[in-house]
Amino acid sequence: MGFGHRRHVETHSLFSRDSPDLYARADCEPADPANTLTDRLNTLLNSSGSGYTLPLCPGDQYFIQAPILFAAPNQEISTVGLPSDDTRATLVVVGPVANGAGHTTAIDGTCPNCNGVKLRHIQINGTRLGASPTNGGANIEMGGPNSDQLIEYVHSYDPRSWSCLHIAEGPLNCTGATVQNNDIGPCGSDTFQEWADGISLSCRNSVVRNNIINNPTDGGIVLFGSPGSLVENNTIFVVNQTLLGGINMVDYLPFNGDFTDTIVRNNTIYGGFATDRPDAGDAKGTNNEDAIVKIGIAIGPRTWFGDRYGANVSTSGTVINNQLSGAFGYGIAMSSARNFTVEQNVLFGNTSFIGSRGPNCSNTDTTPTPAPFVMDLNTTTQSTTQIDFQAITDGDGLTCILPPDGGDFWPFGGSPETNGNQSQSSSGGLGGGGKAGIAIGVILGVIALAAVCWVVRKWAIKRAATPQQTWERGGYVQSKEGVTV
Structure with missing residues (x-):
């Protein structure tokens, strides 16, 4: 032997x-x-x-x-x-x-x-x-x-x-x-x-469900169109790294922006949380790694790529009944979208919306103030959206923002990791x-x-x-x- x-x-x-x-x-x-x-x-x-x-x-x-x-x-x-x-x-x-x-x-x-x-x-x-x-x-x-x-x-x-x-x-x-x-x-x-x-x-008529995605850094779940697909009951969270986008519906290629019958529903996205211990009366604290999710759910190519794809848009998707908690730049951001339905998405627990212009922001763009739900009315058309969207004048390149460098800006609370449940799902994870x-x-x-x-x-x-x-x-x-x- x-x-x-x-x-x-x-x-x-x-x-x-x-x-x-x-x-x-x-x-x-x-x-x-x-x-x-x-x-x-x-x-x-x-x-x-x-x-x-x-x-x-x-x-x-x-x-x-x-x-x-x-x-x-x-x-x-x-x-x-x-x-x-x-x-x-x-x-x-x-x-x-x-x-x-x-x-x-x-x-x-x-x-x-x-x-x-x-x-x-x-x-x-x-x-x-x-x-x-x-x-x-x-x-x-x-x-x-x-x-x-x-x-x-x-x-x-x-x-x-x-x-x-x-x-x-x-x-x-x-x-x-x-x-x-x-x-x-x-x-x-x-x-x-x-x-x-x-x-x-990037596959038509597919199902992505009941997954736990821990500390991704580009997109937690990225939909390259994938017409006819269902994305539901997934949990996405960050611990010590900043995530650009939780769920992304921004890529024009390879389906030319077609999100027909693609449904994103009942997913939970956790941004960053304070990592220090709260003193009496504290609502927010610091995060050791300044970790946030820059955009919880991003819709439309301009949110990500600016005007790289010109007048082309993401079309005909549905985003409904998703939940967000923790620290984000923007909860949901829409621009360059047509015929989308975005309704009944909510915040829960403790949240904060933080970030400011970074060195890679375009000199010609006006970076909107971080907020829960933002929509560029100049480029978003024929869509049904929940009433708490805030209108912005420029929804281009929103991932260029940077989180604060320290400071008491992160809410106290917890993701699945800090609650001791990391990767414990129906999959019996780690x-x-x-x-x-x-x-x-x-x-x-x-x-x-x-x-x-x-x-x-x-x-x-x-x-x-x-x-x-x-x-x-x-x-x-x-x-x-x-x-x-």
Whole structure:
């Protein structure tokens, strides 16, 4: 028995040193030997045909050097026993990176023959580890020219690139994806242009529900049009990073602003909260990281991109019965929108609306004062909105604001994290102990990776999935001069 194999068995949570039978489980594909792992997993998917389930071992970390590729309809990747906590198997992205490009994607389900594939009950560690972003696909790339895919009970975090989870549009024919009961994040850094989305949806007639998105930095849930989709009962919150937008309906491409029958309802978005203890009579306090959500729900390309898309607008979406609490720049911001319905969205608990012009605000724009609900009447037409919207004269590039640098501006209260319920949903997500275990696992994994690389440093898998086109979504808007659409 090789050293690596024996170590895997003896440290596995399902075995003890007193066991008379120290052998790997027969019902799951082991992580060892590491030097054949990526090839073994891809060979199983590529050779096993439709309906095959790739079974991963509970508690194991799989150090992969390239994406794991679904290869046939109705295949599944999942952890044996379908746990929903930190015993889910973890795919760890460790492939090479050089000159800002390299391995970024753990799972790819965008093959031309990937209808009905399922990704369930696993974890994805993207291992950015504080580095600058790497060009490439998301931690998870699904969708493409396919229908009826399922992603559930997955924990995806720390992507090297632009998103924790991307459901791509293919040639605009992706349809019917379901993204549910996942715990997503943290995703990206709030350092300028190092952001990452939580969930990025660009697939028609899809459902995104019952997910918890913790500490995303670009968009919590970003809808690239995705006509006919339902986004409901999700929770988005920040802890120690500023988030540009909670739920974004701003991207003109790839569906030319079409949000027909896209419904965003019954979601809860938490901005920042005070991190100090209140003295008697205090209504607000300081936040250690000055963390806010700049826009809770952003509607229309101008809120994000200024006049980059000229007179083009987001059309025909519905935003109803959503809840916001904590510190925001703007709760809901609308501009360059037509035929939207935005009603019955409310504030709850303690809230504050804070922020001021930042250095990246356009010299020609008038940045509106932070407020709960703002709408640019010059560019928003034929829409039905709740009566508490405040009219503004310029709704361009609102993510350029910056939170205050300290001060007693953050409300006392709490997000799911500060209330002790982080990632505890119907998915049975990670609590504090689970996150600590993952952090320790990451450290041990990096050590293990160094050993693997010493043995097989000349070996690398050349295959990599071709990423879908990703749309530029810079969170700050430059000046208006010279833009034509």
